[in-house]
Amino acid sequence: MTGKCRNIQEHLYKPGEVIIGGVLSLIQPLEYSLNFTAVPDSNHDGAVVKLKRYQHVFALIFAIHEINDNPGLLPNITLGFDIYDNLFNSIRTYKVILDLLFKQRKNMPNYKCDRKDVLSVIGGFSSEHSMQMAIILSNYKFPQLTFGSFEAAGSGKSDFPFLYWMAPRETTYHMGIIQLLWHFKWTWIGLVVSDDDAGENFVQKLTPLFAQNNICVAFLQKGTGNDLALKHNIKRIIVMAQTLILTHANVIILAMDSLLFHILVLSLEGIELKKKVLIGKVWIMPPQWYFSTSPNGELIGRDILFGAFSFSVHTNVVSGFQEFLLNVKFDKTLRTFLCLVWQFLINQCESCRGVENLEDLHSNVFEMDMSGESHSIYNAVYAVAHALHAAYFSRQRIMLDKGKVEHVNFHPWKLHPFLENIHFNNGAAQEVLFENKELSIGYDIINWVTFPNQSYQKVRVGRVSSGQMFSIINDAIVWNRRLKEIPPRSTCVKSCHTGHSKIVQEGKPACCYDCTPCSESMISNKKDAAYCIKCPEDHYPNENHDQCIPKIISFLSYQEPLGFVLVSVALSFAVITCFVLQTFVKNWNTPIVKANNQNLSCVLLIAILLCYLSCLLFIGKPEKVSCLLRQMTFGIIFSVAVSCVLAKTILVVLAFLATKPGNRMRTWLGQKVAISIVLSCSLKQVCFCIAWLLTSPPFPDVDMYSQTGKIILECNEGSITMFYCVLGYIGFLALFSFIVAFLARSLPDTFNEAKFITFSMLVFCSVWISFIPGYLSTKGKHIVAVELFAILASNTGLLACIFFPKCYTIVFRADLNTKNLLTGKRIG
Template sequence: MFLSVWPEQGWALLQLLLVVLLSQAEEPVCRQRGDPESPQLFKDGDIILGGTFSFHSRWKDRQETYMHKPLPLECTSLNFREFQFAQSMLFAIEEINNSTDLLPGVSLGYKIYDTCGSIARSVRVALALTNGNEIVSAPSEEPCTKPAQVQAIMGETSSSPTTAIATVIGPFHIPMISHFATCACLSDKSKYPSFLRTIPSDYYQSRALAQLVKHFGWTWVGAIRANNDYGNNGMATFIEIAQQLDICLEYSVSFFRTDPSDKIQKMIEIIKASTSRVIVAFLSQMDMDVLIHELSHHNLTGYQWVGSEGWIFDSQIAAIDEHHILDGAIGLSIPKAHVSGLKAFMMNVKPLNSSNNKMFTEFWETLFSCKFNQSKSSAEIQRDCTGQEDLTGVQNSFTDMSLMPIFNNVYKGVYAVAHALHSMLSCNKTCTKDLQLDPITILQHIQNIHFKTKDGEEVYFNENGDPAAKYEIINWQPREKGIVDFVSVGLYDASLSADKQLNLQNTSLIWAQNSQQVPVSVCSEKCPPGTRKVLQKGKPVCCYDCIRCAEGEISNITDSVTCTRCPPEFWSNNRRDACIKKEAVFLSFEEIMGALLTTASLFGTCMTALVAYIFFRNRKTPIVRANNSELSFLLLFSLTLCFLCSLTFIGRPSEWSCMLRHTAFGITFVLCISCVLGKTMVVLMAFRATLPGSNVMKWFGPAQQRLSVLGVTLIQIIICILWLIISPPFPSMNFKEFKDKIILECALGSAVGFWAVLGYIGLLAVLCFICAFLARKLPDNFNEAKFITFSMLIFCAVWITFIPAYVSSPGKFSVAVEIFAILASSFGLLICIFIPKCYIILLRPEKNTKKNMMGKGSTKSF
């Protein structure tokens, strides 16, 4: 009722009451929820650096009932390697504190936590480093917040705990520098803005491993990876690059060191059933430790191992490999380094002892196999620890300095923070201590630092917080007494061009089972030149069959995917690995057929010349003078040209020979047939001139005969000229007739021109044959028309059969058919027309008289 009547006054009264109550409350107190997390190693200083290391590699599994608050994680399996990393950090801090050049007047302290390799514990440690553990009462003049307890964090060793810590501290921009977390995922500045590292990213290592595998020709490999960020991301990148390099994975399996034995057993069975002989292992040292013990139980030797830097140069792995499973292993490692004074510092162990806590007790008992204050009722009595044991004679992973490159990474990380602080605090002889340290500013200075260590090594970070990517290529070479030498056989430098990044030295390598020969690990053998790859159905691209290239195709490289067709002028050899020039086929003078045709042509020319000589010697005899001796000599001349023009068809075709052979053939044959036609017309008209009142011979006198021959021949000449002008014959290469040969021939150019020339010859031959046939029974003792008819019969028969034979004959045989037709028709004319006259001149001179030639007689027809 009161509020409804005076609502505004009522709310004001209520607010006043709340102010009075709050003013009487206690001072605000910041309280941490949950149990406090104490560092395992600590030291006070002006500036505190945090550290996270997996002093233990495992933890005990517990089944939570959710009936009470879960107990803290119980860590097991003390890891001396992580103690070495922590010692490297302490050594760098002590060296900086004792330096007058770096951070003068400022002391560095540290808080180092054990994460046990657990992601859950890593998150707790990150919160402890960020917030602190003590209860803080904030006076009224201070806000209930404080700066981060540490200015930078060194660690973690593994990628998965590192991602957890980097995720937690990222929003606070607290710098975190890892010495051995190589997952490429950590280069993502949007997720991990404050993360940096002194070891190269697996982005480069995975590529280097793929190139290394490709270099040795291993295209069929198996892969084992740690089931964490390091293994999964690294192997994913390796597989991606391997596919680009035509490398196939037969299997890719993952495991973690805490996996049950049955899961590891399944992985062993997969390896046993595989056909690949190379195994790429993307594992940490702790995972490899577990795997080696399992492989030893099954005696899985003979495999070529390719390792990541997580285990490849770890002497402890070599020490436990009693069955020589990893002999000949090859892989990438951080380049060798040396930190002067570090070994002596580690052997002193004083910084660990000064902590005087439970961690040191466990470390000391494990290191010297003794016990502090052990009860007499203990089932297993060990010698008592005095705390004064001598570390000189101890031989274990803590005294082993083979991981000096990683120690150097820790060392460089601490110095990177120190140089950034030195720059921020404007240090000269002393530093400005009253400056409020801002994590963002510290991070920016660390990202921009560039300095050299006392051994001359350059330290800087790129835009992703990564250093320059350089690796040594390490080969495990076993020696006597089970000692393994880690021999550097090459380098990988990602800053160089792609073809120069991988550089293997001319050093003799040792392979699996102490072999000197590079192992072979392929799904299918390489396809030699002359074959091509055909993928096997349902299998990876590395599994294929080799198929021989078809005729006319070649492959001149190994593992060719396709066969290349040879150019038209070439053909594949028998091995199908090279194109050889095709054999040029043409009718030559050297071969038997060409020589025979040449001989026949020259024989016909000589025979014609002989007949001409006989006729010239007996030119005044009646038999020569009959039927116009001029036409006889012109016919003999044309026959000589006919015999000789066949020679133009023999030999390699050229532009001039192609034009000459067809035109010369056409013109000489027309000249020849025109002479025969003139002689036939004279015989036919001579008989008609003897009839009373006939005056026909005045049209067939010598002058008219010459003009008729000239006119008939001139028509052929015009046809040939038009042919040569419009589309002349030309040399060409015929690739279609034979697959492995080139036929050199003369293309007709214009087919119309060719058939016009041939058709005109045929027309004259038919006309001549008709005239001779009509005059064959004229009454005369020597009727030349009979012999002309015979010659025309032979001529027509030859050229009628020539056409189908010419069309169906391949290559040079078509040329031979044409030459044969020329010679046969020429011999037919020569023999049928002139040999009977030569017979009378030479053997029957008594008949070579005017009286006998003019005498009438019956002539038998045929």
């Protein structure tokens, strides 16, 4: 460098009819003294020089320059400026505010005389400085436009009614953090804040938002970069750095002053070199953050902070700003106030033959594109200018109406009605809406990418608006190469897979949980599900319990193999029954047919035939009519069949008794007895069925739960009591017939009728006794199959045991089917 900056001018002034004041934060001395005579340059160990923040000065000057050159805005009025550097210090902030307001700089408030022509003040980079400025400015009703972060805790409109915010609300920033965390499912984060009111306010505001969004704080570290406590906090900052290295949280949110951050990053770099470890974290920076540089021009924390995120006030390109910077002439006044910038230019341009150009500065030292904070200052100047324009010409019109034409001496407090809700276009033709003392604008999400040549690039990867609308471009994000996975995972425990839900571990944060599988009818189709959800009734969970699958409609149909086999068997035996009936009809007058009442045999065969055909009612989709006819038809027809068997058995007994001399039983061997037995027994079953229909008849029903993955279409029996009454009555008739036939089995009978009936009833009863446990243990359409099997088996037992021997005799042993056999004379 060619010399040092000595006796730096404390303010930069340009006269005008109306003065806009500015209080900016440019140089941060470590060893601060209010009466310093020299401000150290960027190579000095005793200060952190914010060269990038000198752009704030140029933005304010550029805005005033544009307005003065605009004939449509404030014609005949020239704006001037008076800019101070508060050196990041509270005492200095109070002093420069008084210097702004009073010409003699004697710092004696509450005197109206000797006041400067300052119309408004732009400044307060931090909320703390904004409040300190507002305490004095509010007494004089000066409009104050702050471009720092909007912190609602200290911005009560009743306390500071003349304070206007040119930055988005802090709630927008907070929700931007929450939405960014949720976008990448980061729920286990570290928090490092300044140990002051701003840090405490940040924690208090964010803590309930974390709780509402199931985000947990792995650790909270507080520190200070205050020069008075710095020496005592070095060990504390080193411990903080070690915590950042050892933590399992891969996402760290920072809310601290620049000096503390500067020291913290240097500590991290020192630990990296000493312990030879690489720190790979995702850092979420404060809104006004940017890289600091070391004395030799290297980016501090270049590798550690690679891929960091920050939030910057949403900006549009301001055409003309770069050209303005390129044409800045460093006259004596500018050189004195902007000594450090000018000194850097001299150092960079030793071969430039005395021509200093801001473009020659490295981007990590000074940016040519307008930053978010500079854009807020730019808009603040335009807001004041448009409010003054509206107020000035409103006052002029009133005076013209009164017939007066004079220059208006406008007072600062008269600006407020025009400033509170103002809508204008700035010099970049960007629409700016200022409502209720707040600027309706959001934040851009910035991804910081560094390069080995000590340069960096700010990549705009998303945006969060004041309406909390969030958008992000994943493909535009560049992640730190030190991260173990991309994008990184930052959770207390491994994620619960789909098909599981979370269970919070007792005594631990909500983010530290166990995983439990979903129950039988529940699913979870996303990771880390808070709870499992129940599938709709017509769906069921798949094997992994992560998807609901539509249930298959199930009923015993003709198309499936089981239904086809049962139908085939029923029809086959129905045909066989027809052949048997035809054989009996053809041999109607033969002894074996006439034996034991051929009419009764014919009725029994017809009943057996109808029983086979009734099986068709059980197959196919259950309908209202088929459900009503199924059990009723089966119950009545089977009652008729068993009644016929009972009548046959009784007739065998009566026939034996009638052969005894003097027995009157012969009179009971007529058709009337058989018809009476069949009708009386069958009518009782008909009565049961009618009662069933009148009380609770069968109806089509849907069973969603008996079988997993199936919707079973079935016939609900309605009254289970009546269903078992119908079956029980058939069982009673069959059992009674079996007992009678069993007792009569040894009676002399030419064709062994009693023995065949006994055997048929034994088969019948065995089938239906085994049916009961099979019916109760079977589900779905197989219930119908079991019932059909019982019907077919018992029906076939009657046909085979009673009629097949007779058919065999008729067809193959006609010699036994003679009258002589009946009289006891065997031929040949």
